[in-house]
Amino acid sequence: MKMRKGIPKVGKLEIRLERWRSFLIQGLLLSGFLVLGVRAFWLQGIHANFLQQKGEERYSRVLPIPASRGIIRDRNGQALAISIPAVSVWANREDLEIDGAQRIALAHLLNENPVEIARRLKGEDGVVYLKRQLPLDEAQRVMDLKIPGIYLQHGFHRAYPKSSEMAHLVGFTDADDKGQEGVELTYQAQLQGLAGARRVIRDRAGHVIEDVENIRSPRQGQDVLLSVDARIQHLAARELHRAIESSHAKAGAIVVLDSRTGEVLALVNSPDYDPNQRGGLSGTELRNRAITDTYEPGSTIKPFTIATALEVGKIRPDTVISTHGGVLAIGNHLIHDDHVAESYTVSEVIEHSSNVGAARIALDLPPVKMWDLFTDVGFGQKPRLGFPGEAGGRLRPYQNWKPIEQATMAFGNGMSVSLVQMARAYTVFPNDGILRPLSLIKVSALPPGRPVLSVRTAREVTAMLETVVSAEGTAPEARVAGYRVAGKTGTAHKVVGGRYVNKYVASFIGFAPVSAPRIVVAVMIDEPAGSRYYGGQVAAPVFSALTGEIMQLLDIPPDAPEPPTIAGSPAVTGGHHT
Amino acid sequence: MTRRDVLLFLLVMVLALGVIQSQQETRRRYIDLQQEKDRQVQLQTEDDQLQIEEGTLSASHRIEAHALHELGMQLPTPAQKHLLVVAPLARGETR
Numbered sequence: 001m002k003m004r005k006g007i008p009k010v011g012k013l014e015i016r017l018e019r020w021r022s023f024l025i026q027g028l029l030l031s032g033f034l035v036l037g038v039r040a041f042w043l044q045g046i047h048a049n050f051l052q053q054k055g056e057e058r059y060s061r062v063l064p065i066p067a068s069r070g071i072i073r074d075r076n077g078q079a080l081a082i083s084i085p086a087v088s089v090w091a092n093r094e095d096l097e098i099d100g101a102q103r104i105a106l107a108h109l110l111n112e113n114p115v116e117i118a119r120r121l122k123g124e125d126g127v128v129y130l131k132r133q134l135p136l137d138e139a140q141r142v143m144d145l146k147i148p149g150i151y152l153q154h155g156f157h158r159a160y161p162k163s164s165e166m167a168h169l170v171g172f173t174d175a176d177d178k179g180q181e182g183v184e185l186t187y188q189a190q191l192q193g194l195a196g197a198r199r200v201i202r203d204r205a206g207h208v209i210e211d212v213e214n215i216r217s218p219r220q221g222q223d224v225l226l227s228v229d230a231r232i233q234h235l236a237a238r239e240l241h242r243a244i245e246s247s248h249a250k251a252g253a254i255v256v257l258d259s260r261t262g263e264v265l266a267l268v269n270s271p272d273y274d275p276n277q278r279g280g281l282s283g284t285e286l287r288n289r290a291i292t293d294t295y296e297p298g299s300t301i302k303p304f305t306i307a308t309a310l311e312v313g314k315i316r317p318d319t320v321i322s323t324h325g326g327v328l329a330i331g332n333h334l335i336h337d338d339h340v341a342e343s344y345t346v347s348e349v350i351e352h353s354s355n356v357g358a359a360r361i362a363l364d365l366p367p368v369k370m371w372d373l374f375t376d377v378g379f380g381q382k383p384r385l386g387f388p389g390e391a392g393g394r395l396r397p398y399q400n401w402k403p404i405e406q407a408t409m410a411f412g413n414g415m416s417v418s419l420v421q422m423a424r425a426y427t428v429f430p431n432d433g434i435l436r437p438l439s440l441i442k443v444s445a446l447p448p449g450r451p452v453l454s455v456r457t458a459r460e461v462t463a464m465l466e467t468v469v470s471a472e473g474t475a476p477e478a479r480v481a482g483y484r485v486a487g488k489t490g491t492a493h494k495v496v497g498g499r500y501v502n503k504y505v506a507s508f509i510g511f512a513p514v515s516a517p518r519i520v521v522a523v524m525i526d527e528p529a530g531s532r533y534y535g536g537q538v539a540a541p542v543f544s545a546l547t548g549e550i551m552q553l554l555d556i557p558p559d560a561p562e563p564p565t566i567a568g569s570p571a572v573t574g575g576h577h578t
Numbered sequence: 579m580t581r582r583d584v585l586l587f588l589l590v591m592v593l594a595l596g597v598i599q600s601q602q603e604t605r606r607r608y609i610d611l612q613q614e615k616d617r618q619v620q621l622q623t624e625d626d627q628l629q630i631e632e633g634t635l636s637a638s639h640r641i642e643a644h645a646l647h648e649l650g651m652q653l654p655t656p657a658q659k660h661l662l663v664v665a666p667l668a669r670g671e672t673r
């Protein structure tokens with residue numbers, strides 16, 4: 001009760017409060033504010049960027065802007081290589097949780113063996129690719145299995161609709177969509193697309209509602225329009241495969257050029273491969289023989305020897321050349337003809353493919369003149385198609401030529417060329433002596449050419465080349481019903497380890513129609529194994545079949561004055577020459 | 579507060595609502611645009627796929643095999659071919 005009496009005196013209560021208590025409260029409040037202030041400074045001043053970034057991450061995203069690789073097309077717009085979006089499926093084995101049923105479902109969707117999938121998933125840690133380049137819809141079904149630890153990676157798949165026929169020309173890309181061979185490699189810079197990126201803001205539903213910034217603009221790959229005609233390419237591939245099969249040859253190649261523009265209309269090699277399924281390929285299949293391999297051209301060189309002599313003015317087409325019964329001795333070397341004759345006119349040297357005749361004509365020429373023309377038509381130099389591994393062939397400097405070397409070079413021994421070089425060199429005859437650059441790309445305007453022969457010489461040699469396919473020539477089997485054709489056979493021993501062996505390269509290079517030439521066709525058959533191995537027997541029929549079909553395909557009217565007898569008729573007999 | 583102030587206040591309110599409305603509309607349209615762009619990419623992909631399909635189906639070797647083996651067609655022999663030369667029309671002549 002005493003206490004209650006004292007309480008009403010408020011003023012006394014204040015006095016009795018001890019000062020430290022109010023200081024404590026003040027201090028606590030102040031330090032509270034101080035902590036808040038420091039925290040605010042920490043968040044807004046020092047840590048602001050990080051937090052802002054975190055915040056933006058909730059709603060803003062960097063999205064890639066895809067850019068696809070350009071399409072490769074033939075001269076008529078047919079697609080030869082196209083990229084489509086595809087995804088790779090990969091697993092991170094550290095966070096993988098999969099049961100038996102899921103594994104079987106996964107293997108089924110990936111079209112793989114479940115045992116193989118189990119083996120690949122079993123490792124300790126790390127990332128393993130389960131399938132590359134899967135179409136989008138199939139990949140979506142894999143994700144629908146909702147297996148933790150299975151992820152997708154977006155990319156592109158390159159498809160080659162014309163498969164093996166175009167393989168050597170078009171080439172292929174690697175898993176990263178980068179060109180590895182052929183046109184894919186040569187035109188990599190033009191074809192490749194560069195993906196862009198942009199930052200956007202998304203709403204709760206995942207829709208993009210605003211573009212914040214364009215980080216990088218995409219660059220779509222540009223299309224490449226080739227000079228090749230897919231239909232001619234098919235005909236060439238078909239005829240080449242047939243010829244290789246029937247002659248039991250090791251390999252072969254065909255090049256078809258537009259004789260007026262220098263465009264490559266077809267280029268095929270055998271053996272070939274399917275670019276859509278490249279497992280276990282060897283160099284044999286991958287090699288683009290027509291461009292990267294060289295061989296001794298043999299008698300297909302003779303027209304250039306004769307052309308040199310005509311240009312120098314040493315001979316005329318009807319000049320008679322003594323061929324000494326088909327044998328010529330130079331030092332202690334002997335040059336032989338298959339056909340024994342005492343003399344030939346220059347034209348007959350080509351018609352019968354006389355080695356002795358060509359050698360005698362060459363020995364009368366200054367070496368520099370021969371070398372000049374051979375160099376002018378492109379021998380010993382890369383054809384500059386821009387293709388990987390282009391061969392330039394071998395043409396030794398004329399200063400070191402010995403007479404025997406000059407004589408044998410007259411009929412194509414002691415030098416080497418690629419088939420594409422040979423085809424290009426032959427364009428000078430149908431083209432009135434003008435040589436144009438080769439092109440793998442469709443040309444819109446006629447590329448400027450360079451005169452290497454006079455018009456007169458070109459026409460004279462053309463007339464000689466037309467006699468080659470006559471009944472008396474070395475290649476009556478090269479004739480094409482309804483059309484005038486001209487060309488030259490070649491049969492060369494192969495050089496193995498520096499020595500000539502009894503293996504051959506049979507070739508035929510020609511053009512048609514003679515009255516208004518459109519195409520040059522070069523056929524090369526490597527190591528025909530049967531009893532028939534001469535260019536006139538193995539390569540000429542391929543030229544005939546292919547040229548006939550191309551004439552029809554290109555709607556070229558026949559120019560032969562009368563229906564010719566079909567190759568292989570009884571009129572075609574007698575010795576064959578190189 | 580004068581009458582003028584009230585009017586201005588109302589005007590500001592209306593404009594503010596208009597801004598909100600237009601921003602909403604912009605976003606909605608933008609979403610539509612994005613969806614159309616996605617569709618464009620999808621159609622592009624489909625176009626490429628169809629081109630691959632077309633290219634594969636039109637491959638010469640396939641058509642040739644079809645013509646030879648299933649349709650029993652053959653290339654004409656030279657004897658079966660006839661060349662028709664059409665002379666140019668003379669003036670006033672009709673064919």
